[in-house]
Amino acid sequence: MGRLTPIDTTYFKDERAGDFTVIGSAVQRSDARGHVTGRTLFFEDLTPPGLTHVKIHRSTRHHARIDRVDVSGALEVPGVLRVITHEDVPNNWYVVLRLIGVGPDDEPVLAEDRVLYRGEPIVAVVAETEEAAREGAARVVVDYTDLPAVLDVEAALADGAPIIKQAGTNHFVYEGHPCRRIRFGDVERGFAEADRIIEGRYSSSPIEHAPVEPTGCIVVPQGDGRLRIHSNTQAAFFTLDNTALILGVPPTSLRVVGGTVGGGFGGKVDVIVEPLACLAAMLTGRPAKYVYSRAEEMQVSSTRAAEHIHIKDGVMDDGRIVARQVTLYVDAGAYSRHSPYGTTKAAAHMPGPYTIPNVHVDCYCVYTNRTPSSAMRGFGVTIGDFALESHMDHVARELGMDPLRLRLKNAYRDGDMKAHRKIASGTALVEVIQSAADLVGHDLPPEYRAMSSAERPEG
Amino acid sequence: MPSTIVTLKLNGTERELIARPSTTLLSALRDTFGLTGAKRGCAQGGCGSCTVLLDGRPAVSCLIPVVTVDGCAVETVEGLADGDRLDDVQQAFVDHFATQCGFCTPGMIMSATALLNREPAPTRQDVTEAICGNVCRCTGYEPIVTAVLSAAESRRDGAAEGRHDSAAERRHDGAGERHRDAAAPLSGKAAG
Amino acid sequence: MLISVEMPDSAEAAHASLQAGAVPLGGGTHLLTRMNDEAGPDLRVVSLRKAGLRGIDVDGDTVTLGAATTLADLEDDPRLGYLAGCVRSIASPPVRTLATVAGNLFVPQPYGDLAAALLALDAELDVLGTAGLRRERLERVVADGLPEGELVTRIRFTAPAPGTFRFHKASRRRLNSGSIVTVAARLTVEDGLVGDVRLVLGGLSRRLLRAAGAERVLRGAPLTAEVVAEAAGADVIEPFDDAYASAWYRARVYPVHLRRALLGA
Incomplete structure (x- = not known):
């Protein structure tokens, strides 16, 4: 079976030796025969005597x-x-x-x-x-x-909300703080310097696996x-x-x-x-x-957490995002399970794969009287990405700018300092966006085509 | 609670079991006969993972008190392969990556088998309709639909080449006839 | 839980069991979902599977369906092609193999799409009661139900003339979904004006609804978007919330689906 598209190895040419031999070729699943004959044993296929x-x-x-x-x-x-x-x-x-x-x-x-x-x-x-x-x-x-029930994350944190948890707060406590926080640069100064302030509110419902x-x-x-x-x-x-x-x-x-x-x-x-x-x-x-x-x-099985996410961006007219403030509420439901960890993952994922000099993030893990939420495919990250990328599109529309160019302009580059004070490496985001644009026939002007993850354009 | 002796023609062989009134066909297959290919995903007829062929027709075995199908022909996924040789539908599911966790697979294959027994040359739409009662949460359905279409093609090719397929023949006789008998015109006995 | 399943070989024997307090079991696609999941009082059921009630007769334009005829049987019968769209909109093939015509008459909304079609066709039922067999209009049975212990044995209706039967169902998924709005209609158009019309709505009330107001608007009027829009406002509907749609949504989209049912777009 041929590959759908050739694999572009140029970006990682110094990191990988040899060629891919499995990706893109057909390899039979080791469990397929058991599945199609009904012989794969699931737990309930056992009937011990005296069950x-x-x-x-x-x-x-x-x-x-x-x-x-x-x-x-x-x-x-x-x-x-x-x-x-x-x-x-x-x-x-x-x-x-x-x-x-x-x-x-x-x-x-x-x-x-x-x-x-x-x-x-x-x-x-x-x-x-x-x-x-x-x-x-x-x-x-x-x-x-x-007893009075709390069914919404923001209501749970409001003044006078009934406290439902015996620990005394309706939120998880992270090393003495009510939320998982990121502080990078000075977001208020960033807003003051920005040409535009563009805000968005995003929310999701619980999702059952x-x-x-x-x-x-x-x-x-x-x-x-x-x-x-x-x-x-x-x-x-x-x-x-x-x-x-x-x-x-x-x-x-x-x-x-x-x-x-x-x-x-x-x-x-x-x-x-x-x-x-x-x-x-x-x-x-x-x-x-x-x-x-x-x-x-x-x-009653755990769901993916419902989330409320507020994003406030300070944006220059040329598309550079100079400040981003994110307030994120994870609805843990009644009990923690994996949600305090998921909320930390959410914070770690902000402000998205973009280099923004001023970042302020508060991620709350909130308890409500709903079915506990827990792990689900990229939990803490997926809904955050939905909000971030919806917001990037929103910013692009507000600026009248091509959404891919907005992303290319702000995409993190190798060597950039991220909001978590880690140096970005192996980013490849610029190249991925360029390739995606090619695949869907989306035109990019020469200066965007010439961009590279290896270097940051001046400005 | 009176128990009853129930006879089934199970994958071509007469089998008997002692059943309570509340015993479903699914539970009889799994707990009595050890045929655990049919799965209990919802016990509501909603997920299709317990689908078997009942007198040649696809049926959710979780909603059938087994005493009501006394004397019927029942085919399960275990009856498809001829020894180690997979049948066309099974082989196509393997070849097209139409399985992931595998839990929906037996029911999906039985729905597909029912379709191909009735319609050797289904359209994509026919396949979609045939499996609309089988929930797959992993694959996104596309490889399944592709596998069923491919199985139909290989069966037609096999038939054109005169290949002998005992499993397919077994499905084509008996069960289908019984089904047509059952839908015969009304006797008028209580028609007033 | 199920403590007994009787398998009578005639309608009379089935009726006798019902008189003794058992409940009828058609395909089991509604009853068994409860038995499998819910605690409850002991239940004795009478399976109609072998009671001689399965089959389809077409005599001229009179169609008679045995109560235990399955939806799959209807789907297979080329003489009932006008019902195919309705039947294939109900559940899925492995459920239609089991589900019966009479069972569909008694399932709660938003199910019962076949009942909507049969009501639009003004079907009548043979009902076996203590006084013997009698005929009942489906319309009355849908409104008032049947006394416990009575048994529907046959459903009879006049086949619609070609092109006069309409069925349209809006659902969350194109296949295998309960109804958001179901519209079933028998309708003739002469010289551009609506003649005879019977219009039945599903999903818009706890019971199937005969849209008498819409019928009055339509009768004698041209079949235009304006007339259909007026017809959509002519009945009191009482939609409900469920997992498929909210009451608000059902009410909101009903006019659209009435239009699609009657005008095709």
Whole structure:
């Protein structure tokens, strides 16, 4: 199979020896035969003898105090073996980010005295059949006292907003600061010197990964006392470590069998189902399956965070951007999961691949009473890029300028100091834009054609 | 809860199972017969990953109480290959990178197979319509559509060359006849 | 959960089971979605699959569909070509293999597109009740429902004359999507003026809606953009929010889709 377009190696000629031999050629996927014959094994393709089923009673409220939990109805359902409440969970915290040194622990495995989002798990029911588990979960009774809910990031940070987090703020705290910050140059001076101020507000909704295979696992107790976890996790070792911490057992007592994921996209990085399935297996001595229904997958599995992004640019009439201020709000939903990290990634991505002498960025990781958001394909970056590049187009329109020329003029060059005080290298952005223009037949004048990532034109 | 003995002609072989009223065809295939190619993606008939052929027609097996299809012919992805030899649709999916995570693939292939059994020379639009009930979240569908069109072409070429394809013949007889019988004119028994 | 599935071999036997408290199971494409996911009281169902209710008769211009005829059967029948666009707009092939004609009459909006078409064709039903078989207009059944325990056995309608049946459905995706707005109409035009017209709307109310106001505007009027625009304002619609569209959006685009249904553009 021939290449669609020749590979231009000139830019990296001093960095790469030899030729590309795989890119552009057809290589059969190693897993394709298994996929087309139905022989690829996904976690749910296992049916161990004596398998039990876990279903969850979930919060029906966005934000409420739990006054009473009555599980007696569940225990009366024929086939129900156990109910699991927070009291049964040895260390009742999801600790996903503790493994990379981020705290505090903020999310209970099963709710204790309050719920912070609709769908939050409160009681797990283990039963002989899926139907019995479902019926048992439906028969759990929870009494609530509703508390005021916050469903918007900017409302959550407004004066007088109800504080929903026990840490005392509706935002994550970054080394004493309410947001992840970038300060470079003097953005106010930049605005004062600019010919034009061009602002834009951008926002996105939560996005569900919607893998065709729902999140789930099957845990099988082994003869040697270990638990074998068959999971569709995208992060086997995260799962192993977090589950061990929650169960209060050494990691060596668990074994994760993974590797086959029926669509993940980042949605199967949180460690949600494994700890409860392990607990069910430990408490019953039998294999246990916990898999989301489609409705659960859509409602309670993490989403890509909704974001609000405000961009204010100081722009010269010739197209140079001399100052950029970005205020970005990541909607973490009710709990941190990977969002404090995602917000840091968002800050690291600003102000985009442009060299701007004055930059001021505030990225807030905000808690609301919505489904927790977490990892998804370039999280923290993708929505930021949507805002940045939409704004570049907006600036180009305001100036009456070709949007590609605006980008070429501002594109970072090798050797430029970035707002994070790192020297840019291997940028190649100028060349990529030039090649893209060629591919779509977009004319560029000679001075733009002559630009190079290796040097910055004067001016 | 009375259980019933159900007989299926499963990938060409008579098989029996003892089924509860709530047992779906999908669960019978996966849990009783170990045919785990059909997947449970939604249990709502919405994702198509459990698609099998029921009397020659594509059907979401998650929405069928298995006792209601007693005596029917059921074909699953496991019945397509002839030993190690993939059938045309399977081979085309391999060749055209029409799989990624693989979870939708068996259902997608069964929908495609149903189409090609009825329409040997489908248009791109025919393929799109045939797989509109099969959700793929990874590939973006284009390689799948290309694979199905390519499979149709190679089947036609194979037929022109008189190649013997026992799997394809098995699909073309029996099941299709049964389907036409079922849609026969009304008997008038309760027509009043 | 399902605690029993009966498989009667006649409509009478099915009716007897319904009288004993079971609920009818057509293709299962609505009922099973709930059984698979939701807790609930024990349920006994009567499958109509082998009750002799599947088949299509065309006698002159009278068409009779067995209640358990599948949507796939309709799709396959060249005599029902005028329904093909409607049927193929419903769900997907692996669902249409199962879904039945009578089932479609009783699914909640925004589904039931075939019911919209059959209502536009002024279909009548054979209903088996305790007093035996009787005929009911579909229009009455759509409005009032049927008493529990009764069984639809046949759907009968007069085939529309060529070119007189219109079906147009707006949806989020071109294929396999619930309706945002469905328009089904039987309409004749004589000497440039609308003659007979029956107009049915889906997606614009919790039940299928006979657009009597629009019919009055159209009847005897030229089929022009102005007249159709006036017709679009002549009925009280009560659209709803769901995952496919908001009530606001449905109301907003209804005139556009009425125009597309009647004028083709």
